[in-house]
Amino acid sequence: MAGSSVLTSRADDFPRWYQDVLAKAELADNGPVRGTMVIRPYGFAIWERMQAEIDQRIKSLGVSNAYFPLFIPESFLHKEAEHVEGFSPELAVVTHGGGKKLEEPVVVRPTSETVVNWYFAKWIQGHRDLPMLLNQWANVVRWELRPRLFLRTTEFLWQEGHTAHATASEARSFALRVLGDVYRDFMVEVLAIPVLTGRKTALERFAGAETTWTCEAMMGDGKALQMGTSHELGQNFARAFDITFLDETGAQSFVWQTSWGSTTRLVGALVMAHGDDAGLRLPPRLAPVQTVVLVVRAEEGTAEAALTLADELAGAGVRVETDVRVDVSFGRRVVDWELKGVPVRVELGPRDLAEGTAVVVRRLRGEKRTVRLREVAGAVRAALEDDQAELLLEATDFRTSRTTACTSVADAVEAAAEGFATLPVEVLGADGEAEANRAGVSVRCLINPDGGPPAGEEPGEPQVAVLARAY
């Protein structure tokens, strides 16, 4: 493929390939403070598309967006014992403000349960105030010792949802709807990344949660990536922050809560799940640019024809760009658009134009077709639809081929060198998780054999553990 020479190959060195793609496709750069990141315009356009798709799904559950402060009094974090234990080692602390030492240091939010729940206590009085369903898009900071762009950065962007409900079952049902209708649906239908949805073990649970649900995906090197989590907080924070309501019988009760988040890590997931040796391959539903119309070289009328074609594609609902940079070689521009993973290129040269045709090239298969100009829009739309399905199928097949059903912890650890290992929960046992962890393998989630609970349904007790090496 044209782009193969500009990147390290995935087979040679997957982490190096990943860094190369981020740099060459201009997705991100390291920040000046260790562990921080600059998201460049193309990377940010991808994130904006993710935000729009996730936000729409969140709002369809009746959730409203809000904004809570970046700075949290240190004392807030101490109100929930497990929470502070989990987050203390990662905190950034502001000790000086406006030229003076602060009386009480403030922490830069690592997550917002504490501050949100301080307000829930104020805003929630009666059962009419429930459910309270809030979300915020924000930056958070968790000091990171081994940073990796998008996957683990000291500052990252995310959405964090926080809800309060009258009963435990309502809270559970909501946490599962977020898992299924927001996260899994977005990941499968838009990102074309198949995910397992299941429950985290106690060891992997969010600090302060009673149950953590997760979406786990397999990357191109067989390792697992946690894509998003949804927590049942029980009444832990309600007790810590005294969030009570008068129920319909007039009794005072603590609320039941959930919280859930997904982050800029998803951009890294997209790179690692679908990328190949020529660069990114973006699923059409997500791609900020679905199609680029390329003028092959300067020639009377070609640029105008390209702009006309692009207008027509835009009119057909395609997110399209035109590349008329004829002072840059055609080959170099092709490599560039392949790096950026744009699903379809429409190439327009003088000979094509004379014959009333264009060449439609699919990023996924490298397949080229000469198409009459008036049929380009139809061909592009068909290619976009096919590619969306094909990427999902390819990633699913890959996961299947790299998933091994095991019967002992030792087998699972061995199998995890290649991909996912499944193991009956009763075989994993109490000590199996610790044994696997010592070998660098973690329990990603506990699932039902069908792959996880359907959205909003009460899941049965999980029977299978999925083990893998993980990012």
Next chain:
Amino acid sequence: MAGSSVLTSRADDFPRWYQDVLAKAELADNGPVRGTMVIRPYGFAIWERMQAEIDQRIKSLGVSNAYFPLFIPESFLHKEAEHVEGFSPELAVVTHGGGKKLEEPVVVRPTSETVVNWYFAKWIQGHRDLPMLLNQWANVVRWELRPRLFLRTTEFLWQEGHTAHATASEARSFALRVLGDVYRDFMVEVLAIPVLTGRKTALERFAGAETTWTCEAMMGDGKALQMGTSHELGQNFARAFDITFLDETGAQSFVWQTSWGSTTRLVGALVMAHGDDAGLRLPPRLAPVQTVVLVVRAEEGTAEAALTLADELAGAGVRVETDVRVDVSFGRRVVDWELKGVPVRVELGPRDLAEGTAVVVRRLRGEKRTVRLREVAGAVRAALEDDQAELLLEATDFRTSRTTACTSVADAVEAAAEGFATLPVEVLGADGEAEANRAGVSVRCLINPDGGPPAGEEPGEPQVAVLARAY
């Protein structure tokens, strides 16, 4: 008006009225750390609408969104002398991260010129890389001693644009396009707030800029509010960060730059420019909810009819909500929707339904009209259009009535007790600004008599100073 009793009246105590509106309309709350703010769902929905409108205008100028880190090495700020002098007193400083004292403290960004320009130096090599046009939506922190919700908060949300150009005239022209085509257009056409666009005096200029352009509006108490600024940075940051490019002749030159921002302060502006003693009055183009369909009381079929009507309005492109909370008194709900400033209420009672009609009530005039059900959508759309124009007209008339042409600094200071005072620039003179400042009056901007430079046009030397008391 129905809502008048729940708020302090504007005439009695404007600042208290402002606080009351924010609380009762559930726009915002004070944060737990002094000076910070919680933006509640309704306040945030207003901000999201502002973001969408501003973002679209920014992108139409060819600007791409990106994201730069929250944390900036302290040393970066010292690279531009005026910049560090301006911002040092307001900085929040992180001294500890991940449980350890940091070797170099990092500041929480008060604005991002320094970090953006560090990358511009890396990304810009030749004239083909110019213009470089970036924007980010982010939170920033400036330690605030006299905080006021939305208007002056320690943390606020904003967009900040940063651009680099090959020539001074391109940079100036871009700064003026932002001022006119993004800010003024949005403020006048969407917020229905008339703004003066003009140049800041040296005293009021952004720290590090050569010229600061501003949009200034009059609030309901006659005071001025700075609504957005666009800066010509000249080559100040280019020299500090060594941002050079090879021009077409092969010569190495420093770039010419702009930066520009608008913030959550705009929500405060909206409250103070249009609010009345019953609460907010939102311009229809901005309103997250343009129309609410209210069921007067529980009655067979009324709720269903309201939902049908709401569907029809949504189909006609109206942002609509349905209020079927018949367990809350009708009067209280009306007060509530008036507080929230929703432009049009459609009231549906049993008698209306029997007669196939509904009552359409305009927030602006309190005017009620009984309309046949099939004509409701048309009546609502007409009311929304009228209100948009009427709010702008009202605010413009108010500003005119509170603007006094003065001939001396002393006169101007006196006139500024009521509103804007205009004064020929040559009368203001070198000492006039200091004299006015001592009396609590500032020079908001220098304008041409027509109100400011047209978008993208080279402005002549301003001849008139506008003085006012300001937020």
